[in-house]
Amino acid sequence: MGKKKGTPPIPHEAFHLPPHASLLSGKRPASIVDTHTHLLSTFQVYQRAYPDQFQTYHDFVRGFYRPDRPSDSGSSGNATPNTHSVDVLIDVWCEAPVDPRWKEVADSALDHEQRQSLWGNVEYWFVMGVHP
Numbered sequence: 683m684g685k686k687k688g689t690p691p692i693p694h695e696a697f698h699l700p701p702h703a704s705l706l707s708g709k710r711p712a713s714i715v716d717t718h719t720h721l722l723s724t725f726q727v728y729q730r731a732y733p734d735q736f737q738t739y740h741d742f743v744r745g746f747y748r749p750d751r752p753s754d755s756g757s758s759g760n761a762t763p764n765t766h767s768v769d770v771l772i773d774v775w776c777e778a779p780v781d782p783r784w785k786e787v788a789d790s791a792l793d794h795e796q797r798q799s800l801w802g803n804v805e806y807w808f809v810m811g812v813h814p
Contacts (some may be wrong), residue, residue: 691731697746715770716747722783739787744802747771770805784810 725739728746736742747768775784791797791806 694732694735709773713769714767715772716768717772721771721773721778722781722787740790740800741805743771743804748802748804768804769805772807772809772813774809776811781793785806 721739721743725736725742728742729736730763775781775785788808790800791808797803797806
């Protein structure tokens with residue numbers, strides 16, 4: 683017995699964070715900081731499984747890390763958000779010398795306007811690391 687061929691992938695929605703208790707309290711939601719993101723490699727794996735979801739890593743961040751929430755849309759003003767979002771990404775690049783895209787990614791979050799338009803207001807931090 684092997685892996686069944688043609689088995690559909692896990693539904694895309696299953697990877698979204700469930701509502702945190704702070705969302706239900708009526709207070710400002712707790713911040714989530716992703717402290718060890720490998721953004722491009724994570725996006726590449728995700729895109730292989732879900733090729734029609736997001737076209738660029740910026741689309742991925744805006745749609746996956748910062749999904750639309752009813753309270754963000756301003757439609758009802760008092761709507762309870764049903765998803766939680768990531769506020770800060772700390773992107774660790776252990777492969778930076780090998781993958782030259784690190785500079786493009788890091789440079790795309792240099793100023794407030796870029797973080798707003800490209801990153802959906804996610805605060806992005808770039809860290810270059812080396813594994814011994």
